[in-house]
Amino acid sequence: MSTRAHPVWPKLRLLALLASGLGVILVLIGAVAWIALAQSFGLHNPMGEDRLTLDHWEKMLDRRLYLRAVGYSLWLGFAAALISVALAYPLAIWLRRPFRGSALVSAVLQAPLLVHGLVAAFLFVNIIAYHGLVNQLMVALGVWAEPRQLQNDRNAWGVLILQVWKNLPFALLVLSGSVRAIGDDILDAARDLGAGAFARFRRVILPLSLSALQAALTIVFIGALADYSFQVIAGPTNAQSLAQLMVFSRARSWHEAAVVGVTLMVLSLLGAALIAVLSRALRLRGVL
Amino acid sequence: MKKLMISATALALLGLPALANDLAGKSWDEIVAQARTEGEVTWYVWHLQDALREAVKPFEAEYGIKVTIAEGTIGGHFDKVLADRMRKTGDVDVHALGFDRYEGMDLAGLYIPLHILPPDSGRAYEVTGVSGQGHAVAYWGxxxxxxxxxxxxxxxxxxxxxxxxxxxxxxxxxxxxxxxxxxxxxxxxxxxxxxxxxxxxxxxxxxxxxxxxxxxxxxxxxxxxxxxxxxxxxxxxxxxxxxxxxxxxxxxxxxxxxxxxxxxxxxxxxxxxxxxxxxxGGGNGVGIPLNAPHPAAAAVFVNWLASAETQSMFNATFGTVPMNAAADSSKxxxxxxxxxxxxxxxxxxxxxxxxxxxxxxxxxxx
The missing domain is CATH 3.40.190.10 (Periplasmic binding protein-like II)
Structure with missing residues (x-):
C-alpha cells in the first residue's frame, strides 16, 4: 500500500498557505476594483437603476480635463520616480558602509516618512507663500524687488519637490538593502581591473541592484500617480491629478468618478508592467 | 436623480421605514416628552463641526438630549442616508444638506413631513426659489x-x-x-x-x-x-x-x-x-430621515435649530444670514x-x- 499523498494535497496545501494573502487581495481589493469597474459601465448605481453603457467612458474620454489629468498624473508619476531614485542611489552608495554620523544622516533622510503628506503640503505652501520664508529671503537679499506668487505654480514644480521629498526615503530604504549586500571584494576587483567610479556603478552596482531599482521605481511611481493631498494644496490650478479629478467628478456622478478610478488602477498596472519590462530588457540585452 | 426619487418614493409607500409614523397624530408636548425619553440625537452636518458642538450646548442643557455631530463630508453624509434607506432603522436622526440640492428631489421619499413641528411663521421652507417641500427647513443662511x-x-x-x-x-x-x-x-x-x-x-x-x-x-x-x-x-x-x-x-x-x-x-x-x-445666496437645510432612530428628539432639535433664538445666535456666532424672519440679523x-x-x-x-x-x-x- 502506497504511503504517498494524493497529488492534489500539495496543491491544496499551497493554496491554503496562500489564502491569507490572496484572500485579502482577491476578496477585499478585488471587490472594490470590481465595483469601480462595474460602476464605470453604469452598473452598481447608488442613485437609481443599473444600465450597462459605455456613455460614461465616452463622456470622460471627450473631456480635456480627463485627458490632461491622465497626462499630468503620468508625468508626475514617472518624474517623481526617476528623480527620487536618481537622488537615492548616490545616498545609498554613500551610506553603504557605516561611518561616524551615518546613523544620524540616515535618520534625517528618513524623517519625511513620519510627516503626513497633508501636513507637509501646508508647511511647504507656508514657506513659499507671498510673505513666506522664500520670498522674504529673496527680497532681503535683493534678488527680487518684491515678493512673487510661487504657490500653485503652473509647471507643478512645487508638487514635484514635495513628491521627491516624500518618496526619496522610500527609494533609499529599498535601494540601501540591495547596495549594502554587494561585497567589497567585488567592487575591489572592479577597481583593480581599472573601473572608475561611474564604471563600477554602471557595471557592478546597478546590475546587482536592478531588482531593488525596479521595486523603488514602481512604489514611487504608483504613489505619485495617485497623489491627492499634495496636488489639492500645492498643485497647479490649471490641471488636476487623477485622484483629484475622481473626487471632483464624484460630486456630480459616481459613474464618471469610477471611470477615473479605473483609469488610475489600469495606469498603475501598466506603469508597473512597463518598468518591469524595461528592467528585464536591460538585463537580457546586457546594457548594464 | 429621478431614479432616486422613484426609489425613495417606492420605499416610502412600502412603509419600510415606519418610524415616521411614530410621531403622526401626537401633540407637540407628547413629542417633546418622547424626545426626552429617547435622550439623544445624531446630526449629520458637514461643516464647522467643532464650533457647532459648542453651539448646540444650550439645546442639550434645555432638553437634556445629547447631540452627537458626525464627522464627514456633505457627499459622504448623503451617501450614508442613501445607503441606510433599506434599513428599518438607520443611524441618521437629522441630515443637513445644501438647500439647492433639494431642487428636483422628492424629499417625501427621504424625510418625514415637518408639519409635526409647532407653528412658526418665521421658518424658511423655501430658499432662493428652492422648496424644502415641507420635509426640509433651512437652518443656515x-x-x-x-x-x-x-x-x-x-x-x-x-x-x-x-x-x-x-x-x-x-x-x-x-x-x-x-x-x-x-x-x-x-x-x-x-x-x-x-x-x-x-x-x-x-x-x-x-x-x-x-x-x-x-x-x-x-x-x-x-x-x-x-x-x-x-x-x-x-x-x-x-x-x-x-x-x-x-x-x-x-x-x-x-x-x-x-x-x-x-x-x-x-x-x-x-x-x-x-x-x-x-x-x-442660499442656505443649508435639515431633514429627518424616514428611518431616524430618534425621530422625536430629531423633531425637537430641528425645531430648535430653525427657531428665531437659535438663528439670532448663529448670526452673532457665525455671521450667517438668519433663516427665521423673526431673528436678529444685525451681526x-x-x-x-x-x-x-x-x-x-x-x-x-x-x-x-x-x-x-x-x-x-x-x-x-x-
Missing amino acids: NQSGIAYDPAKVDETDLPQNAAEFAEFWAANPGKFGFNYENGGAGPSFYTNVIVNLGGWDRADGTEDVNRLMALEPAMAFFRDNGPNYVITASNADSITRLSDGELVMVSAWEDHLAGLQQRGEVRKDLKFYVPEMGMN ALVSPEDRANQVAAPARPFRDSVEAYFIENVILER
Whole structure:
C-alpha cells in the first residue's frame, strides 16, 4: 500500500498557505476594483437603476480635463520616480558602509516618512507663500524687488519637490538593502581591473541592484500617480491629478468618478508592467 | 436623480421605514416628552463641526438630549442616508444638506413631513426659489460675494459688474483671486459674471449645446483677462491669501469669512460686499430621515435649530444670514442694501454644463 499523498494535497496545501494573502487581495481589493469597474459601465448605481453603457467612458474620454489629468498624473508619476531614485542611489552608495554620523544622516533622510503628506503640503505652501520664508529671503537679499506668487505654480514644480521629498526615503530604504549586500571584494576587483567610479556603478552596482531599482521605481511611481493631498494644496490650478479629478467628478456622478478610478488602477498596472519590462530588457540585452 | 426619487418614493409607500409614523397624530408636548425619553440625537452636518458642538450646548442643557455631530463630508453624509434607506432603522436622526440640492428631489421619499413641528411663521421652507417641500427647513443662511482688503481698495472703487471687474483686474494684475473647485464662492462669482455678460437666462436649466456655444464670448472674456487674475485652490485658500496681503479681493462666503474672523484666524478688518450684478445666496437645510432612530428628539432639535433664538445666535456666532424672519440679523457682514443684490444660483442641469465648459475653455487654457 502506497504511503504517498494524493497529488492534489500539495496543491491544496499551497493554496491554503496562500489564502491569507490572496484572500485579502482577491476578496477585499478585488471587490472594490470590481465595483469601480462595474460602476464605470453604469452598473452598481447608488442613485437609481443599473444600465450597462459605455456613455460614461465616452463622456470622460471627450473631456480635456480627463485627458490632461491622465497626462499630468503620468508625468508626475514617472518624474517623481526617476528623480527620487536618481537622488537615492548616490545616498545609498554613500551610506553603504557605516561611518561616524551615518546613523544620524540616515535618520534625517528618513524623517519625511513620519510627516503626513497633508501636513507637509501646508508647511511647504507656508514657506513659499507671498510673505513666506522664500520670498522674504529673496527680497532681503535683493534678488527680487518684491515678493512673487510661487504657490500653485503652473509647471507643478512645487508638487514635484514635495513628491521627491516624500518618496526619496522610500527609494533609499529599498535601494540601501540591495547596495549594502554587494561585497567589497567585488567592487575591489572592479577597481583593480581599472573601473572608475561611474564604471563600477554602471557595471557592478546597478546590475546587482536592478531588482531593488525596479521595486523603488514602481512604489514611487504608483504613489505619485495617485497623489491627492499634495496636488489639492500645492498643485497647479490649471490641471488636476487623477485622484483629484475622481473626487471632483464624484460630486456630480459616481459613474464618471469610477471611470477615473479605473483609469488610475489600469495606469498603475501598466506603469508597473512597463518598468518591469524595461528592467528585464536591460538585463537580457546586457546594457548594464 | 429621478431614479432616486422613484426609489425613495417606492420605499416610502412600502412603509419600510415606519418610524415616521411614530410621531403622526401626537401633540407637540407628547413629542417633546418622547424626545426626552429617547435622550439623544445624531446630526449629520458637514461643516464647522467643532464650533457647532459648542453651539448646540444650550439645546442639550434645555432638553437634556445629547447631540452627537458626525464627522464627514456633505457627499459622504448623503451617501450614508442613501445607503441606510433599506434599513428599518438607520443611524441618521437629522441630515443637513445644501438647500439647492433639494431642487428636483422628492424629499417625501427621504424625510418625514415637518408639519409635526409647532407653528412658526418665521421658518424658511423655501430658499432662493428652492422648496424644502415641507420635509426640509433651512437652518443656515449664506451669501456669496467679494471679500476685500479695505486698506488697499477704497469702498467707492468696488467693481459692481463684469466690465468693472475687468478694469479692476487690468489696474491690479495678480491681486484678484477666485476658485473653481473646493467651494462654491468662485463658481458663484464666475457664473454671475457670465450671466452679467449676457446670453444666459439663469432661470432656464435646460441643457442645450447651442445655449452653451452662445456663452463663448463670456469664455473669451475670462481667457483674455486671464493673466490679470489668480485662480486659487479653494474658498479657504482665497481668504487666507487675502488676509496675508497677497491678494486684495477674492470671492468668498459671508459666513465663512465671518467665522474665520470671529475665531481670529484671519484679519478682522477684511470687508465683504455683494456686487450689483448679483451673487448667489442660499442656505443649508435639515431633514429627518424616514428611518431616524430618534425621530422625536430629531423633531425637537430641528425645531430648535430653525427657531428665531437659535438663528439670532448663529448670526452673532457665525455671521450667517438668519433663516427665521423673526431673528436678529444685525451681526451680518452684509448691509441690507447689499443683501438686495442676492440672486438664486442658476438652474441646473445647465449650470453644471456651464461650469464644465468653463473649466475646459478657461481653466485649462491658462
